[in-house]
Amino acid sequence: RSKTEKLIAQGATGCNSPAEAARGSDFVFSIVGFPADVREVYFGSAGILSAVKPGAILVDMTTSEPTLAVEIAEAAEDKQAMALDAPVSGGDVGAREAKLCIMVGGPQEAFEATLPLFRLMGKTIQHFGGPGAGQHTKMVNQIFITGVMIGLCEGLVYGHRAGLPLEELIQTLSTGAANSWSLQNLAPRCLAGNFKPGFFVEHFIKDMGIALAEAKRMNLSLPGLALVHQMYLALQAQGGGRKGTQALLLAIERLSGLEHFAGLDKR
Known part of the structure; x- marks a missing residue:
């Protein structure tokens, strides 16, 4: 929660769980540390998939397992939503300067809808194929x-x-x-x-x-x-x-x- 304080001070809304953040959202972005964290954020009892609305687009930017990206995409489809795996490269410098390289896997339709948001974070953005392709x-x-x-x-x-x-x-x-x-x-x-x-x-x-x-x-x-x-x-x-x-x-x-x-x- 402490990591969100600066954003809240600038007008963002604080949430206490991934589910709370996902509820009612058109786009849900996640970036955490390890595959186990990704699994908890998406599949946990208060995870994103417990609250995602139909038509939403889920974007995991964690560097994680390609097989887990496929699993998330399939679970999102069951919820009538779509999921993208979109890990990044460029380090802390690229993140601060919004010049990240973003590598994307998932449905083309979801990629095109998310592209304007990716452009706020990255300079090079490329779709490589279906679920898991970004992670590969x-x-x-x-x-x-x-x-x-x-x-x-x-x-x-x-x-x-x-x-x-x-x-x-x-x-x-x-x-x-x-x-x-x-x-x-x-x-x-x-x-x-x-x-x-x-x-x-x-x-x-x-x-x-x-x-x-x-x-x-x-x-x-x-x-x-x-x-x-x-x-x-x-x-x-x-x-x-x-x-x-x-x-x-x-x-x-x-x-x-x-x-x-x-x-x-x-x-």
Whole structure:
């Protein structure tokens, strides 16, 4: 409830349960932490599906399980409503600046009706198919990011050990083929000792776990994803679960007995 106080002060109406928020609403948006939270928000005794009205559109923006997205869509259809799975990418910066990338699965009709609202939050909005397609797309996004993050962190450790000026390194490589959102936004935080979360390590571990489970179901071997998942699990075991994903750098440098970036950590 405390998280809603600023919104209530600006004119929003506070509610005490998902059902209360959903009752009478044309659109219901949710974004929580883990699949278990999504299940409770939708299927719990005071969940959205207990109160949704016919014709409503439900939009879950949590990064969650594709199979759960399908389950929600089927339950919504039973209530004569429609559901979209619409996870996002872009981090805290994209959210603040309304420049999120929004990946959507579900009925085309529901997507088109919701598009004006998506445009208030995101810059890139794409419909990828039926229920679960948005979540599958987000899994691809997270798999891409695993490679970027381990490369970024290993490169910074290498650059420091080689005696390179790291600020100039980041500025220069940001203009070439190594450029990425993470290089531009997360590498400077590392140099400043800022390992606070834009995106929590524990949430990234959850996402990688979902991707690995889906890969197993599809008989896919994704060794790079599995390796980075293990590295983040080690970071979590070292107390880094509530840090930002850039804190992988701390685990990487520990493998070589280094503590330069750990010494910068402002916690």
